[in-house]
Amino acid sequence: MEVFGRKIPMSASLIVWAVLWEIVGQLDLVSLIPPLSNVVMRLAEIVPTETFIDALALTARSFAAGTGIAILAGVPIGVLMGRSEIADRLLLPWVNVFVSAPLTALVPIIMALFGFGETTIILTVVLFALWIIILDARAGTRSISNSLVEMAQSYGASYWQAFSKVYVWAALPEILAGIRLGMVRAIKGVIIGQLIVSVVGFGYLFEIYQSNFLMEHLWALLLVLFALAFLIDGVFGYMEKRVEYYAASR
Amino acid sequence: MTATVVHAPGFQRSLGTMVSVRSVSKVYPGGVEALNEISLDFPKGQLTTLLGPSGCGKTTLLKIIAGLLPATSGEVMVDGMRVEGPGPERAFVFQDFALLPWATVLRNVAFGLELRGVPVAERESIAEHYIGQVGLKGFEKHYPHALSGGMRQRVGLARALAVKAEVVLMDEPFSAVDEQTRRKFQEDMLELIKNEQKTFIFVTHSIEEAVYVSNRIILLSRRPSRVMRIIEPDMPRGITPDQIRRHPAYLDAVEMIWQALKQYLD
Amino acid sequence: MISVPTSSRASAARTNPLRRVMTHTITFRILSVITVLGAWEYAGRRPISASFPSFSETFAAGWEMAADGSLSAALMITIVPLVIGITMSAIAGVAAGIYMGLDRRAEWVGVPVFIVMQAAPLAALIPLLVLAYGVGLATKVTVVCIMAVPAIVLNSFKAIRHAPVSLVEMGESFLGSREQVIGKIILPAASPVIFAGLRLGLASGFIGVILAELLISPTGIGDLITYHQSIAEYPKMFAAIAVVILLSVLFMEALERIEITLFRPEKRAQ
Numbered sequence: 001m002e003v004f005g006r007k008i009p010m011s012a013s014l015i016v017w018a019v020l021w022e023i024v025g026q027l028d029l030v031s032l033i034p035p036l037s038n039v040v041m042r043l044a045e046i047v048p049t050e051t052f053i054d055a056l057a058l059t060a061r062s063f064a065a066g067t068g069i070a071i072l073a074g075v076p077i078g079v080l081m082g083r084s085e086i087a088d089r090l091l092l093p094w095v096n097v098f099v100s101a102p103l104t105a106l107v108p109i110i111m112a113l114f115g116f117g118e119t120t121i122i123l124t125v126v127l128f129a130l131w132i133i134i135l136d137a138r139a140g141t142r143s144i145s146n147s148l149v150e151m152a153q154s155y156g157a158s159y160w161q162a163f164s165k166v167y168v169w170a171a172l173p174e175i176l177a178g179i180r181l182g183m184v185r186a187i188k189g190v191i192i193g194q195l196i197v198s199v200v201g202f203g204y205l206f207e208i209y210q211s212n213f214l215m216e217h218l219w220a221l222l223l224v225l226f227a228l229a230f231l232i233d234g235v236f237g238y239m240e241k242r243v244e245y246y247a248a249s250r
Numbered sequence: 251m252t253a254t255v256v257h258a259p260g261f262q263r264s265l266g267t268m269v270s271v272r273s274v275s276k277v278y279p280g281g282v283e284a285l286n287e288i289s290l291d292f293p294k295g296q297l298t299t300l301l302g303p304s305g306c307g308k309t310t311l312l313k314i315i316a317g318l319l320p321a322t323s324g325e326v327m328v329d330g331m332r333v334e335g336p337g338p339e340r341a342f343v344f345q346d347f348a349l350l351p352w353a354t355v356l357r358n359v360a361f362g363l364e365l366r367g368v369p370v371a372e373r374e375s376i377a378e379h380y381i382g383q384v385g386l387k388g389f390e391k392h393y394p395h396a397l398s399g400g401m402r403q404r405v406g407l408a409r410a411l412a413v414k415a416e417v418v419l420m421d422e423p424f425s426a427v428d429e430q431t432r433r434k435f436q437e438d439m440l441e442l443i444k445n446e447q448k449t450f451i452f453v454t455h456s457i458e459e460a461v462y463v464s465n466r467i468i469l470l471s472r473r474p475s476r477v478m479r480i481i482e483p484d485m486p487r488g489i490t491p492d493q494i495r496r497h498p499a500y501l502d503a504v505e506m507i508w509q510a511l512k513q514y515l516d
Numbered sequence: 517m518i519s520v521p522t523s524s525r526a527s528a529a530r531t532n533p534l535r536r537v538m539t540h541t542i543t544f545r546i547l548s549v550i551t552v553l554g555a556w557e558y559a560g561r562r563p564i565s566a567s568f569p570s571f572s573e574t575f576a577a578g579w580e581m582a583a584d585g586s587l588s589a590a591l592m593i594t595i596v597p598l599v600i601g602i603t604m605s606a607i608a609g610v611a612a613g614i615y616m617g618l619d620r621r622a623e624w625v626g627v628p629v630f631i632v633m634q635a636a637p638l639a640a641l642i643p644l645l646v647l648a649y650g651v652g653l654a655t656k657v658t659v660v661c662i663m664a665v666p667a668i669v670l671n672s673f674k675a676i677r678h679a680p681v682s683l684v685e686m687g688e689s690f691l692g693s694r695e696q697v698i699g700k701i702i703l704p705a706a707s708p709v710i711f712a713g714l715r716l717g718l719a720s721g722f723i724g725v726i727l728a729e730l731l732i733s734p735t736g737i738g739d740l741i742t743y744h745q746s747i748a749e750y751p752k753m754f755a756a757i758a759v760v761i762l763l764s765v766l767f768m769e770a771l772e773r774i775e776i777t778l779f780r781p782e783k784r785a786q
Contacts, residue, residue: 010628013626016625017628032644032645097761100719100722101765105737108741109754109757113565145346147346150316150318151342151348154316156336156337156366157365165361165365184634187635187636188723191637195640195643196730207643209643210646215644215647218643222641226637229635
């Protein structure tokens with residue numbers, strides 16, 4: 001948007017929203033919404049506490065492990081599906097079901113099988129992140145131009161060479177997009193897992209704040225989570241931009 | 251004036267054959283017949299062009315020679331060896347270049363050697379030589395997206411030459427290059443070919459291009475393709491490119507091919 | 517690989533009925549389902565865990581719940597807030613997205629908020645909502661809306677913004693009014709992406725409603741899951757979960773049918 005001929009970046013509108021939040025909070029219009037300034041003060045108060053740092057560390061660990069597994073499993077499966085008609089036909093129906101299924105319903109199964117600990121959270125993260133990574137790696141592999149595949153063949157590439165030197169790289173823009181979307185889903189998964197298990201990490205903090213009606217604490221926690229999610233999304237969005245230039249020239 | 255020699259379809263040259271296609275047919279799944287019992291010999295050290303109406307199966311034949319497509323029946327021999335798939339004695343130049351967008355010009359040109367496990371220093375020095383040969387000196391560190399279409403295809407050509415294959419297969423290499431660049435590129439390519447003692451097989455749909463660059467032109471009929479006629483333009487090679495384009499032999503050959511192909515246009 | 521002495525290989529592929537059946541899509545789908553269900557049955561019979569029932573046990577338990585009516589009762593309780601929430605989100609979200617796609621000021625104000633919302637783990641809002649509104653239909657509907665709206669809005673926005681320039685210019689060059697260009701070119705061109713957003717929104721809404729039921733209100737399918745988990749009646753718990761997954765597949769299918777019938781004549785023609 002332009003004001004007096006000067007371009008104002010889009011993200012600046014978030015400041016407008018923050019001011020609005022403060023006003024609504026100060027006027028005490030909705031019991032749900034305390035003033036932003038109070039939330040920020042509460043944020044400064046709880047972030048250095050040990051319970052918070054522990055919860056953050058645990059969440060980060062489950063997130064990293066879960067996305068790591070999802071990427072290591074998802075990318076090869078997706079590339080395989082993109083190159084092999086049989087694998088594609090066998091797996092695609094299931095991937096399509098799970099990419100849009102209410103995965104929250106499956107968390108109780110993981111809990112029943114693996115208990116109430118970190119393993120359950122990690123598996124929840126995998127469950128949320130995996131499918132979109134597979135689908136995007138598959139889409140990227142299928143969009144590799146036929147002549148690039150023939151080029152690898154005609155210059156005598158072995159199957160492994162074609163895979164590691166051509167297919168993975170040619171599909172990289174989509175693979176990275178899939179990983180970014182998978183990470184966004186993984187953040188949702190790690191929070192949902194912790195909320196359902198409710199005795200570990202931020203799930204435990206949410207439980208405490210909620211049962212004690214600590215509205216400002218809850219919002220402070222939400223702000224942290226939103227900021228982290230946005231940061232991860234942004235970093236990966238930037239990485240994607242850097243490889244975008246060759247997506248068109250494949 | 252040099253006469254243009256026309257041979258009957260059955261004409262076979264017995265001496266110095268590099269690539270020999272023996273009654274090759276190709277039926278695509280679904281029943282489309284692309285090639286019908288094609289037999290051809292490609293002489294060593296010459297540039298032979300496959301020319302025909304669009305969709306006539308010239309690219310199919312080229313890919314069968316490359317080993318990228320299996321023939322439905324018949325066989326292809328390269329230097330006496332039966333083709334079972336892609337081989338190191340053949341190199342392919344692609345219509346849409348098929349460059350790795352994430353690799354520099356240097357790595358792209360060296361890619362065929364990289365796949366063969368040639369050590370880095372060696373393959374890069376070979377690649378640098380051919381980058382110079384195709385006139386891209388100074389662009390070694392550039393990425394394909396920073397090059398024009400003509401320059402990208404020069405990279406594709408350098409890559410094919412770098413693997414030191416005896417047969418270079420070119421699938422409409424200039425069709426994605428704009429007209430003015432194409433002329434210059436054709437002239438440069440003729441120079442290059444003179445120095446490289448290789449067999450070139452060239453697919454194009456441009457009559458002028460075929461007459462200009464070829465020693466022999468094979469006219470293919472419409473699908474299912476058969477060999478309609480073999481033409482040897484036999485242009486005087488001592489003269490400049492501009493003289494060739496105005497030479498009666500050149501103009502006669504273009505006219506003759508046009509008359510032969512015209513019947514396929516609806 | 518130029519060998520193949522017989523020229524009849526390609527025609528054999530066309531005429532051999534066994535080969536045709538073996539390579540058919542349906543065959544693979546059935547094979548795929550059988551493989552997974554077989555693996556489930558095997559894992560359940562070994563068993564890999566005391567809390568992992570086999571497919572046949574789960575199916576029997578599901579049949580029992582369907583027969584005694586508890587399944588359909590729970591389904592109704594889950595589906596009602598989902599349908600209300602999705603319908604509201606679809607109407608409001610598509611409208612907001614289209615508006616932001618057409619108006620730069622609205623874009624400046626609105627889009628960043630939804631970008632943050634889409635990246636954020638909105639499930640974390642659920643404890644807050646419970647605090648504010650208690651446990652009931654209104655809370656569930658709100659949860660569904662909050663989860664579903666960002667994807668719907670952003671996809672509608674992108675769909676409008678990325679409408680093919682050449683088509684818009686074509687419309688303008690034939691003297692189409694702004695309304696005509698929007699109604700006859702931009703919206704139809706945008707509909708596939710808008711529907712992709714609706715599918716994403718539906719999936720998120722589903723995640724939200726099940727989460728709300730698991731976390732806050734012991735009702736609906738979520739209650740069937742948590743209750744049978746607590747009394748270790750695993751076949752029934754698994755059956756309830758399988759029904760939820762199946763339900764989401766049916767909803768997606770229904771949405772696709774709606775899209776094709778209303779907006780995609782070119783797909784219908786095939």
